[in-house]
Amino acid sequence: MNSSxxxxxxxxxxxxxxxxxxxxxxxxxxxxxxxxxxxxxxxxSSITPAAPAATDPELAPxxxxxxxxxSDNEQLAIMRQIVNRExxxxxxxxxxxxxxxxxxxxxxxxxxxxxxVVGMPSDYQPTEAxxxxxxxxxxxxxxxQISIFRTIASQMGYTDVKPIETQAQTGKTSSL
Numbered sequence: 001m002n003s004s005x006x007x008x009x010x011x012x013x014x015x016x017x018x019x020x021x022x023x024x025x026x027x028x029x030x031x032x033x034x035x036x037x038x039x040x041x042x043x044x045s046s047i048t049p050a051a052p053a054a055t056d057p058e059l060a061p062x063x064x065x066x067x068x069x070x071s072d073n074e075q076l077a078i079m080r081q082i083v084n085r086e087x088x089x090x091x092x093x094x095x096x097x098x099x100x101x102x103x104x105x106x107x108x109x110x111x112x113x114x115x116x117v118v119g120m121p122s123d124y125q126p127t128e129a130x131x132x133x134x135x136x137x138x139x140x141x142x143x144x145q146i147s148i149f150r151t152i153a154s155q156m157g158y159t160d161v162k163p164i165e166t167q168a169q170t171g172k173t174s175s176l
Contacts, residue, residue: 097158
């Protein structure tokens, strides 16, 4: 893959929460989508959507408008592109959002699954890895859960915006 991953640095994550993020990173694409859906189905009311006042659905008209008009196969392809950080129109739209708005996208999609968003196959059975991750996230306190969700959401999508180098990286002090 030639894409430039969206590698936002995670918030201050504890060792325990970093392990959850690493375990998520080890899942296959469709397992990641299933995990996100199951998390929102089980815990959606508590993550709804992390900080409602900090989200703005109008910032993502493509993802929270046009997306709903696409076929199930097109929607699933877009979800996979975002998870895989591919350089596509929808993945760039997602990558341009702030973390809370990225969480809002997943929340809105999870709420609409089986209606205006492609649903989970009725015979889907989560893998042991997905179930283990669900158990791990449920055992954490709310702040750790939100940190994990924000970290995972922010590492998806495509962006070619590079983080600003720190003074330690450049060896230069900023000048006013």
